[in-house]
Amino acid sequence: MQLNPKTQDFVERVGLALENLGTTRTLGRLFGLLLVADQPMSLDELARLLQVSKASVSTNARVCVQIGLAQQVGIPGDRRDYYEISPGSFEQAVAARLSAIRELVGLAEAGISAVDEDNRVATARLEEMRDFYQFVGDEMAKMMPRWRETRKPVNSRKRQR
Numbered sequence: 001m002q003l004n005p006k007t008q009d010f011v012e013r014v015g016l017a018l019e020n021l022g023t024t025r026t027l028g029r030l031f032g033l034l035l036v037a038d039q040p041m042s043l044d045e046l047a048r049l050l051q052v053s054k055a056s057v058s059t060n061a062r063v064c065v066q067i068g069l070a071q072q073v074g075i076p077g078d079r080r081d082y083y084e085i086s087p088g089s090f091e092q093a094v095a096a097r098l099s100a101i102r103e104l105v106g107l108a109e110a111g112i113s114a115v116d117e118d119n120r121v122a123t124a125r126l127e128e129m130r131d132f133y134q135f136v137g138d139e140m141a142k143m144m145p146r147w148r149e150t151r152k153p154v155n156s157r158k159r160q161r
Contacts, residue, residue, distance in 0.1 A: 026050065067092070068092035098141060101136055102137050108133065
C-alpha cells in the first residue's frame with residue numbers, strides 16, 4: 001500500500017485532531033491510516049507508511065486496542081500481528097466521552113458539598129457545571145439509540161471509489 005498525497009494529508013490531519021483531544025499525534029495518525037485501509041495492516045507496514053519506529057507503532061496500536069478504536073486480528077499462516085478499525089469504534093469513543101461527562105457531574109456535586117454554604121459564588125459555579133454536564137450527558141445518551149436506529153450496517157453499504 002502506498003499513500004497518495006491527499007490520503008497522507010488526511011492521515012496527518014487526523015493525527016493533529018486527535019492530538020488536540022489529548023492523545024499522541026502518532027496514535028491519531030495510526031487511527032487515520034487504519035480508517036483508510038481496505039484490509040488489516042501489519043506493524044511493519046504501519047511503521048513504514050507512518051515513517052515511525054515499529055516500537056512506537058506497537059505501543060500506539062496497543063492503546064488503540066485498549067480504548068476500542070482498533071482491534072488486533074490474525075491472518076492464517078502469518079504469525080505477525082495485524083490491526084484494523086474495530087466495529088463500533090466511533091460509538092465506543094462517544095461512550096468514553098459520556099463516561100467522562102458523568103464523572104464531571106459527580107465532581108461538581110462533590111464540589112457543591114465541599115464548599116462552605118455561604119460561598120454562593122462557588123456554589124453557583126459548581127451548580128452550573130453540574131447542570132451543563134448533566135444536560136450534555138443526557139442528550140448524548142438519548143442520541144446514541146437514535147443513531148443506531150438510523151444507521152445502515154457497514155456491510156450493506158456500497159463502496160464508492
